[in-house]
Amino acid sequence: MKKLFYTLALAITLLLLLSACGRTDEQEQEEITTPPEIILAEPDIRWMFRYDLNYLQRVLEENFALLDVIRRDRGIDLLANIDAVRAEVEANPEMDLDGFYSAMRLLNRGTPHFHSFGGFSIMSPGLHMNTVTNYPGSALWQITSDEAFDRIQQPHVMDFYMPRWPEEGAVHDRVAAIEATFELPNQEEVLAERIRLLEYTRMEEFIGMYTEAFLARDAEMVDEIETAIGSALQEMRGLHTEIISEGEIAYMFITMAGQITSSELLEFYTSIRDFDHLIVDMRAYSPWSPRMLSWLLISPNITEHFQMDNFAFFMDGYYSSQYSHLSSLMVGMHNLTDIYRVGHLDNPEAIIGLFNIPENFNMDDIERMDYGIRTRMDVHPNTQWQILFDGGPLFNGKIWVLIGTHTTTGGEIAARAIQQAGIATLVGGITGGMYGGPRTMFALPYTGIAFQMDVFYTTDGTGRPFESGTVPDIFNRPGMNAFETVLAVIAEESELD
Numbered sequence: 179m180k181k182l183f184y185t186l187a188l189a190i191t192l193l194l195l196l197s198a199c200g201r202t203d204e205q206e207q208e209e210i211t212t213p214p215e216i217i218l219a220e221p222d223i224r225w226m227f228r229y230d231l232n233y234l235q236r237v238l239e240e241n242f243a244l245l246d247v248i249r250r251d252r253g254i255d256l257l258a259n260i261d262a263v264r265a266e267v268e269a270n271p272e273m274d275l276d277g278f279y280s281a282m283r284l285l286n287r288g289t290p291h292f293h294s295f296g297g298f299s300i301m302s303p304g305l306h307m308n309t310v311t312n313y314p315g316s317a318l319w320q321i322t323s324d325e326a327f328d329r330i331q332q333p334h335v336m337d338f339y340m341p342r343w344p345e346e347g348a349v350h351d352r353v354a355a356i357e358a359t360f361e362l363p364n365q366e367e368v369l370a371e372r373i374r375l376l377e378y379t380r381m382e383e384f385i386g387m388y389t390e391a392f393l394a395r396d397a398e399m400v401d402e403i404e405t406a407i408g409s410a411l412q413e414m415r416g417l418h419t420e421i422i423s424e425g426e427i428a429y430m431f432i433t434m435a436g437q438i439t440s441s442e443l444l445e446f447y448t449s450i451r452d453f454d455h456l457i458v459d460m461r462a463y464s465p466w467s468p469r470m471l472s473w474l475l476i477s478p479n480i481t482e483h484f485q486m487d488n489f490a491f492f493m494d495g496y497y498s499s500q501y502s503h504l505s506s507l508m509v510g511m512h513n514l515t516d517i518y519r520v521g522h523l524d525n526p527e528a529i530i531g532l533f534n535i536p537e538n539f540n541m542d543d544i545e546r547m548d549y550g551i552r553t554r555m556d557v558h559p560n561t562q563w564q565i566l567f568d569g570g571p572l573f574n575g576k577i578w579v580l581i582g583t584h585t586t587t588g589g590e591i592a593a594r595a596i597q598q599a600g601i602a603t604l605v606g607g608i609t610g611g612m613y614g615g616p617r618t619m620f621a622l623p624y625t626g627i628a629f630q631m632d633v634f635y636t637t638d639g640t641g642r643p644f645e646s647g648t649v650p651d652i653f654n655r656p657g658m659n660a661f662e663t664v665l666a667v668i669a670e671e672s673e674l675d
Contacts, residue, residue: 227267227278230622234629235260237620241495243635244296244614244645246543251646252295252611259285275338279627283358295610296645297617297632302355303342306330306628310339322630325500326619330628338626352404356397369393375584377659378461380418380431381407417474419446422457427668431459432474444563447478447572454575455668461582461606461660463589468555471592475579477560478572479601486555486595487639490615491526494548497618498633501549526550539641547635555595577602578668580660581650586610593648594638604650605667606660611645 238245238256249255266281267273273281282300301309313327329335359368369392376385384407391399417438418431428450450456458475476484492498529550530539544550563572579602581593590609596602614632621628636644655663 222271223275224267224271224273226624227273228264230624230627231260231264231267233623237495237497238298238631241493241498241618241633242296242298242631243492243498243547244298244632244643246546247635247643247645248295248298251643254295256285256298275625278625280358282627283355284361295612297612297614297630299630301330301339301619301628301630303339304344304352306335306339307343321615321617322619323500323616326617329621330619332621332626334624335621335626335628339628352401353397356400356404360395360397371583374582374659375462376407378459378582378584379407379411381410384410417442417446421450422665426453427455427457427665428453429457429459430474432463432471438470438474443474443478444566444572447563451567451572451574453573455578456573456575457578457580457661457664458602459580459661460585460589460593461580462584463592464584464586464610464612465588468588468592468595471589472557472595473560475577476557476592476595476599476601478563479577480557480559480599481564481570482559484555484557484595484599486598488553488555488591488636488644489529489550489639489641490553490634490636491529491544491547491550492615492633492635493546497620499548500618501616501633524550539637540643543635543643555591557595557599571601578664579604580664581606581609581648582660583607583610583647585648586612590644590648594644597648597651598638603652604648605652605664606650606654608647608649611643611647614645 235257238260242256245256249257263281263285267278270277279300283302285298285300309327310331359365369389372388372392373385376382376388384403388400388403388407391403420429420431421427422429428446430446460471463471492501526544526547526549529552530544560572561569564570579593579596581589581604585593585606586609590611593604593609597604612632615634615636617630617632619628619630638644652663652667654660655666658666
């Protein structure tokens, strides 16, 4: 009997151990999602912060396909930045929840740009409020899933964010974000990047007052100027054209705002058909989809069907594995369905063998991936318009496309397609990348602080990651921006002629 008792006890013990070892991430998260109120009343709650930092690191390592790319090509080492936050936690025994959130806001430290890389960023109270209250009409809804939205509405997440939701729109939240930039070690780079963006968007009249407010660390004034800039951009037409030199150089500036009609585009092409040069400014172009650029520039100026193969890889992590189902892959890609076709879903090794991926493909990055697909961008010539122009391209001269760090997302894909189609010369700086397909959201288990990140590691057919950016054919000359550079190149070519 005693032997039977010990045998049963051993069996029960083993069963409990196996059950504990077999817990899923979801089960583990459910167990620690809502800490009791007494936890926050403890004098030293840093154990929660330590746990959440470990959890965040694990999520990135197991789900964020672009982790290595942004470290290598963008200089943002998220794991090192997590270690920096750990050091701040250990150095501050009295750190509270707001102090921890402030430290976490600087995880993207290392970039002077006003956008994230790989879509990774912490959710501010204002973004959380707008996302939750406007679902399913929010911008994020187009590129993520219902499961991701559910995660940021869990009780402990709402407990963190709702008391911090801004009372007057998102003003307080924006001001807090601006104040956080004043604490960055690379403030000069941040300001210089913002000035460049104002130049790109033809908002030079704001540069002086913006610079003065930024250097004075006046966050409220910076926010007022940002609001005025946003309003001015909204009023600007989607297509702005100029004649730089009559009969020689035409200029097209494209923004995300406004609508462009077929008649006005065709009228513009007709008026400049015999010009020598067309400059297309994409330096501030960052739409969800490359569709508009395909319609504006590629389709009118190619005479044969253009195809660009692309690849997407992702990991089998808890937050990314939902995209292993083909139907889920359309989340974040449904804006591109008339251009993109989801190809074969398989593991990376099979993709590499099946589609004959080139030898220079970065296999170190691919080794972390579990799934791969091929997509294809198809653009057909606009034969209806080209018939009016003797069947040829709508523009007979040379096309120059200006790009830079704010050429992102759909603009990134469009820049790569323009380069591969061979219809234009790219001038400027390396583009900003930031195309990672679907986006997911998750929350830390104790504090409820939420994050978002892109799921895919995407490349063109040569294996170059979109997140790494497109390299221009001609870089900016010293002391010149892209517009000044292209005018100098055109002048030199004219002298040779």
